[in-house]
Amino acid sequence: MLKDWESQRFETAVERLGLDDVVACALRCAHRTISVEMPLQRDDGSMVILSGYRVQHSQALGPGKGGFRYHPSVTLNDVSALARLMTWKTSLHRLPFGGAKGGVAIDPASFTPRELRDVTRSYILGILPVIGPEVDVLAPDVGTGPTTMGWALQAAADAGKADPRIVTGKPVVLGGSQFRAAATGVGVAHITTQALETLGGSVQGTRVAIEGFGSVGLWTALELEERGAIVVGVSDITGAVHADSIEVSGLAKWVDEGNPLTAYPDADPWEGSVLTVPTDVAIPAALEGTVTGTVAEGMTARLVVEGANGPVTPDAESIFASRGVPIVPDVVANGGGVISSYFEWVQNQRRASWTERKERGRVLARLDKTWARLDDVPPQSWRTVALDTAILRVVEALVASGNLVQPSDSDFGTASNPDET
């Protein structure tokens, strides 16, 4: 369960950084946790009650920021862990945002568009008193996308909070960014390129296997192909395919036409995790916890890039460490999405609309700055250095804002200081 290993990594960082109990406590706990129960009338007239959550982990660096997902496995525990991960991600990429996450426990594939729109409206109305452009800004995640964000925006507007900055990843016609849909995946591909170069290689001719063919996986695959990589394996919830080289746009068209990915005529089905296809780079970009110890045992990749949030379990991480296989952690690799969301928020704030090219350039430049901070650390330490850097910046903000007052903090000295009295 994501909550367990995210917590384990956090607690290890607390020890490594020598943070005292009060500081650790301030970082560990969520600032605010909301749970909403939502009655929904289905198209056949029956009623169901759905559960949704929003966890605002930290606003130390700015308004909360994070996606909300629709997936049957959504639990409050995992949403909390994902919210904390968002705090580290926004901090690491130096964005003026904190961390938040949300979700509703449903399988969107079993609901009609009208039902999903009503779920979205109920969810937004349930959390509306505590979200907003300066408080907590929503975005897409697993099972949600621009259409959901458009519904969310309208629900907020109908309730008197008409402001495009409440939601990022919305349709372009409603003020969305031209680049947001591709941003996370293009960013994953860009960081993969950087990591390969740091390791002395090149993306040209490198074989990649990608798990997940949704928003992140699709754009990662397209961009890596564009950069000269060879996509040898792809999977989605229906299964996996492999080939010496898969033409990604052809596969995307096939899936887009409603065909099962596994029936793609120009590739062969693959049993088990696609990440066990012989490859140089493995990119889990579906869900948390998919790379278990068993999956890692069967993998040959010499580099793992976490496109999804929390896909590599601690068991798998130990196996990679023993083989000297570096992992580019989620907070680094998939940061292009939240960076683009930030730029969308900025454009809405300024009532501006950038071209896709301009925004892409800015997102990749921001990722380059983040990568520069990892470029000269040992690859085995990429996760720990990224996490420590992110945590320390949040601590600095908590201290600077007076939320964590240290004995030496007053500008005026203290009454117990004999020189000052």
Ligand code: NAD
């Ligand atoms: P999505 O719903 O668009 O796509 C998920 C994909 O994974 C689908 O193709 C689905 O069929 C596939 N999938 C689900 N379970 C699978 C399994 N067991 N094996 C193989 N494939 C499986 O979701 P997304 O937005 O692409 O998000 C994917 C991951 O990336 C999540 O961890 C999410 O939190 C993270 N992420 C997303 C964004 C974003 O901008 N969307 C940003 C940062 C991180």
